[in-house]
Amino acid sequence: MENQEEQQDNTSDQNHKPQDLPQVLLLKPPPVLSVIGEQPFLSKKYQFLKAWESPLPLLQFLTAHADSIQAILCSGAAPVTDDLLQLLPSVRLVVTASAGTNHIDLEACHRRGISVTNAGNVFSDDGADAAVGLLIDVLRKITASDRYVRQGLWVNKGDYPLGSKLRGKRVGIVGLGGIGLEIAKRLEAFGCNVLYNSRKKKAHLSYPFYSDVRQLAANSDALIICCALTNQTRHMIDKDVFSALGKEGVIVNIGRGAIVDEKEMVRCLVHGEIAGAGLDVFENEPDVPKELFELDNVVLSPHRAVFTSESFMALCELVVGNLEAFFSNTPLLSPVIDV
Numbered sequence: 001m002e003n004q005e006e007q008q009d010n011t012s013d014q015n016h017k018p019q020d021l022p023q024v025l026l027l028k029p030p031p032v033l034s035v036i037g038e039q040p041f042l043s044k045k046y047q048f049l050k051a052w053e054s055p056l057p058l059l060q061f062l063t064a065h066a067d068s069i070q071a072i073l074c075s076g077a078a079p080v081t082d083d084l085l086q087l088l089p090s091v092r093l094v095v096t097a098s099a100g101t102n103h104i105d106l107e108a109c110h111r112r113g114i115s116v117t118n119a120g121n122v123f124s125d126d127g128a129d130a131a132v133g134l135l136i137d138v139l140r141k142i143t144a145s146d147r148y149v150r151q152g153l154w155v156n157k158g159d160y161p162l163g164s165k166l167r168g169k170r171v172g173i174v175g176l177g178g179i180g181l182e183i184a185k186r187l188e189a190f191g192c193n194v195l196y197n198s199r200k201k202k203a204h205l206s207y208p209f210y211s212d213v214r215q216l217a218a219n220s221d222a223l224i225i226c227c228a229l230t231n232q233t234r235h236m237i238d239k240d241v242f243s244a245l246g247k248e249g250v251i252v253n254i255g256r257g258a259i260v261d262e263k264e265m266v267r268c269l270v271h272g273e274i275a276g277a278g279l280d281v282f283e284n285e286p287d288v289p290k291e292l293f294e295l296d297n298v299v300l301s302p303h304r305a306v307f308t309s310e311s312f313m314a315l316c317e318l319v320v321g322n323l324e325a326f327f328s329n330t331p332l333l334s335p336v337i338d339v
């Protein structure tokens with residue numbers, strides 16, 4: 001970021017008035033703004049239009065800038081819909097500060113000739129660490145036994161129930177993208193058998209591929225969900241998948257809450273129809289089904305799987321790099337749609 005700053009300061013035209021600069025719309029403050037908003041060279045190159053700071057109602061604000069907004073910077077908090085894009089005919093780029101793109105109407109972007117970039121691979125290591133961490137936590141009851149010690153139950157009630165071994169487990173990975181591949185590598189090192197489901201079989205990989213997620217579940221001791229949320233994957237992990245996974249099965253979800261039929265998952269956990277869950281994502285965040293709070297075989301985290309301070313800084317660099325690439329007509333760094 002610092003090097004970029006020096007470089008860009010030399011090339012930026014100090015005499016530009018803000019209204020002459022390319023306009024980048026922000027509908028809600030994406031977390032990266034706290035870092036990139038501090039970069040003086042950026043405000044000399046782009047005019048960041050922060051919708052939430054305007055006294056105008058949103059529609060009026062957008063209409064006022066409709067012809068000049070060329071890019072949108074977003075995160076999951078504010079959807080980029082076809083209706084929004086319809087209002088903004090000059091938009092040619094959507095940069096999302098997230099790996100997931102389920103808040104963006106990709107089909108509309110494609111149709112309208114708008115490029116889209118996401119977090120690329122900056123989250124792969126941390127997402128994979130968190131997924132495997134959640135799996136180990138559920139199997140070995142780490143968080144639950146921590147509670148047991150803190151509550152003084154070791155003294156009063158004696159030894160804690162045994163956990164289950166990771167080595168030798170058959171782990172089905174749902175979504176073998178950047179994060180899924182890193183999860184597979186880690187699980188191999190732990191002595192697990194990796195299986196997977198994804199849109200297509202990966203020719204270069206020898207892990208057993210299951211085109212049907214129920215079949216994958218039936219052959220797995222644990223499922224790790226790390227695919228994208230799309231119309232095809234919404235509620236893909238349903239009653240049948242849970243019943244195929246079975247009473248001893250564990251589910252870990254670091255993808256998106258809505259990939260799982262959450263009501264059904266809660267029911268299965270409450271009735272002991274699956275053995276446990278490690279969950280970083282939920283259907284209606286930040287609301288988490290209260291029933292889960294009572295369950296010792298469930299580990300919860302607040303949608304933080306992919307974020308460390310390191311991955312966050314890498315994300316900020318990538319967001320800026322994509323803006324810079326787009327406006328200097330060089331290849332985008334992490335394109336999802338490249339027009």
Ligand SMILES: O=CC(=O)O
Pocket residue numbers: 097098099100101119123255306
């Ligand atoms: O969940 C996090 C992301 O999509 O970046």
